[in-house]
Amino acid sequence: MSNEDTIPAHGGTLVDLMATGEEAERLTSEAEHHPKLRVSPRELSDLEMLTVGALSPLTGFQGEDEYRSILETMHLTNGLPWTIPVTLSLDDEELKRVGRSESVTLLDPAEEEPLAVLRVSEVYKRDREAESVAVFGTTDVEHPGVRALHDAGDWVAAGDIHALRLPEHHQFQQYRLTPRQTRAAFRERGWNRVVGFQTRNPVHRAHEYIQKCALEIVDGLLLHPLMGATKSDDVPAEVRMRCYEVLFENYYPKDRAMVSVFPAAMRYAGPKEAIWHAICRKNYGCTHFIVGRDHAGVGNYYGTYDAQKIFEEFEPGELGIQPLFFEHSFYCLRCEGMASHKTCPHDDDSRVILSGTKVREMLGKGEKPPQEFSRPEVAEILIEAMRS
Ligand SMILES: [Zn+2]
Numbered sequence: 585m586s587n588e589d590t591i592p593a594h595g596g597t598l599v600d601l602m603a604t605g606e607e608a609e610r611l612t613s614e615a616e617h618h619p620k621l622r623v624s625p626r627e628l629s630d631l632e633m634l635t636v637g638a639l640s641p642l643t644g645f646q647g648e649d650e651y652r653s654i655l656e657t658m659h660l661t662n663g664l665p666w667t668i669p670v671t672l673s674l675d676d677e678e679l680k681r682v683g684r685s686e687s688v689t690l691l692d693p694a695e696e697e698p699l700a701v702l703r704v705s706e707v708y709k710r711d712r713e714a715e716s717v718a719v720f721g722t723t724d725v726e727h728p729g730v731r732a733l734h735d736a737g738d739w740v741a742a743g744d745i746h747a748l749r750l751p752e753h754h755q756f757q758q759y760r761l762t763p764r765q766t767r768a769a770f771r772e773r774g775w776n777r778v779v780g781f782q783t784r785n786p787v788h789r790a791h792e793y794i795q796k797c798a799l800e801i802v803d804g805l806l807l808h809p810l811m812g813a814t815k816s817d818d819v820p821a822e823v824r825m826r827c828y829e830v831l832f833e834n835y836y837p838k839d840r841a842m843v844s845v846f847p848a849a850m851r852y853a854g855p856k857e858a859i860w861h862a863i864c865r866k867n868y869g870c871t872h873f874i875v876g877r878d879h880a881g882v883g884n885y886y887g888t889y890d891a892q893k894i895f896e897e898f899e900p901g902e903l904g905i906q907p908l909f910f911e912h913s914f915y916c917l918r919c920e921g922m923a924s925h926k927t928c929p930h931d932d933d934s935r936v937i938l939s940g941t942k943v944r945e946m947l948g949k950g951e952k953p954p955q956e957f958s959r960p961e962v963a964e965i966l967i968e969a970m971r972s
Contacts, residue, residue: 589767590778590869591904595641595664598763598867601700601747602635611746615698618689619681621741623672625693626732628751629812629849630670631700633864635747636762638847640867645672647742648708655711655718658859658897665863665902667856668719671710672702675737679707682741690745698748705743710736719853722885728815729852729882756811756825761844766806767869769842775804779908780870782861782879784810784818784850786827786966788943788958790913791876792835793922798874798908805841806870807832812849815882823969830961844868854879854886855894859903862895866905875907915956 593599603611623631633639641664646654651669653661660666672690674682682688682704690700716723716730725731753760761769770778779798783791787807799805807828811821828843848864851857857880862873879891887893892909911924915936919928928935936956938946946953948970952963 588771588776590770590776591866591871593637593640593763593867594863594904595662597641598767599634599637599640599643600764601637601643601745602750603746603748607746608748611701611748612698614687615689615701615748618687618701619683619685620689620691620698621672621674621678621682621702622691622693623699624736625813626849627672628693628699629847630672631690631745631747632751632847634670634745635700635750636764638763638864638867639670640763642670644702644705644744645740645742646670647706648740651708651711651715651740655714658856665859665898667859667863668851668853669715671740672742673710673736674707674739674741676739678737679739682707688741692751695752699751700745700747702741702745703743704741707739707741710738710740719851719856720885721854721856724885727852727882727885728850732851755822756845759825759843759845760847763868766844769844770804770806770869773804773839773842775802777802777871778804778806778869779872779874780806780808780865780868781874782808782810782846782865784814784824786819786824786962787831788953788962789915789922789956792831792959793913794874794876794910795841797910798872799840802872803840805836806865806868807841807843808846808865808868808870809843810848810850811845812847814850815852818850819966820969823965826965827962830965831959834961835959850880852880852882852885854881855890858891859894859898862903862905862907866903870905872906872908874910876910877912915954917956 654666654669658667688702689698720729779802781795865873877888895907913924916923916928916934918930918934947966
C-alpha cells in the first residue's frame with residue numbers, strides 16, 4: 585500500500601472550500617443577512633465541483649480577466665490550461681438585488697438552507713458571442729450549450745466561495761466520492777496508475793472493450809459517469825446506474841474497477857469539454873483519461889477526432905494527465921472478438937455494428953440487441969426502462 589497520491593491536483597493543491605468549525609458557525613449566521621441568490625441546476629453542479637476541489641485550482645466563480653484568458657488562450661492568467669469558464673449568472677433583477685454587496689448567500693434551486701457565501705470580487709457582462717464561439721465553436725442556439733448560455737442572465741458575479749454544505753442528493757449516495765475520497769480509494773487499493781472513463785450513456789460492449797484495453801496498461805479503472813444535468817433525451821441517471829451496477833457485478837474485476845459519480849453538468853462542448861473533463865479527472869486522482877471519438881459531442885457540431893486533436897495544442901506535460909485515444913470498436917465475427925478499425929482487417933459484413941437509432945428501436949420493441957453488441961443483463965434493464 586502506498587501513501588503517495590497518484591498525481592498532484594491541477595496547479596499542485598487540491599482545493600477544499602468547505603468551511604468547518606468556528607468559520608462555519610460565523611458564516612451560517614452572517615449568511616442570513618446577505619442578499620440571496622438562487623443558483624441554476626448547472627451552477628449548482630459547478631458549486632459542488634468547486635467545493636470539493638474537482639475544479640482545482642479554482643476557489644470560486646471566475647472573474648473577467650480569467651474569463652477572457654480562457655476564451656482567448658485556453659489557459660488561466662497564471663498559465664495553467666483551462667478551457668471552459670466557470671461562471672455564476674445574474675439577470676437584471678438579481679443584479680439589482682446584489683447591488684454593491686460584498687457578500688451574497690447562494691441557495692439551492694429548490695431549498696432555503698444556504699449552500700455557500702460568495703465574496704463578490706466583481707460583476708461583469710457576459711460576452712455571449714465570444715463565449716459561444718470559443719467554447720462551443722458555434723453561435724447556433726440549437727446547440728444545447730449555446731441555448732443554456734442564452735437562457736442564462738446577462739451578468740456574471742465572480743468571487744471566492746466559502747461553502748457551508750454540499751447540495752443534497754437523494755440518489756447514489758454510496759457513489760458520491762469527492763476527489764479526496766477517490767484518491768483515498770485508489771491508495772487503499774494500491775493503484776498508482778488509474779484510468780478515468782467519462783460517460784453519460786449506458787455502457788455497451790464497445791465501451792467495455794475500450795475501458796478494458798486501457799485497464800490492461802494501468803492498475804485501476806474509474807468509471808466516472810456524469811450525473812449532473814444532461815439533455816432530456818439522454819438515458820435517465822437511475823437507469824444508467826443500474827446498467828453500470830449489473831455490468832460491474834458480472835463482468836468487471838472488483839479489485840481493479842470502481843464506479844463513482846461525476847457531479848458535473850454536461851456542456852456538449854466537444855473538444856473544449858474533453859480537456860476540461862481530463863483536468864477534472866486529474867483532480868480526482870486519475871493519471872490517464874480515455875478520449876473516444878466525438879467526446880462530449882452533440883449533433884454534427886464537431887469533427888470526429890476534434891476532441892482528440894485538441895490535446896496536441898498543449899505542451900507535453902502541461903495537462904499532467906495522460907490522454908488515451910480510442911477508435912470506435914465492435915465485435916468482429918471473423919476475428920471472433922472485440923476489435924476496431926485499427927486491429928480488424930475485415931469489412932463491415934463481418935462486424936456487428938448497430939446505429940444508436942437502431943438500438944433504441946430494438947429496445948423499444950422489447951428486443952435484445954445481439955450479445956456481441958450489448959450484455960444481455962444491460963439490455964434487459966434498458967428494455968424494462970423503455971416499457972415504463
Ligand atoms: Zn475482423
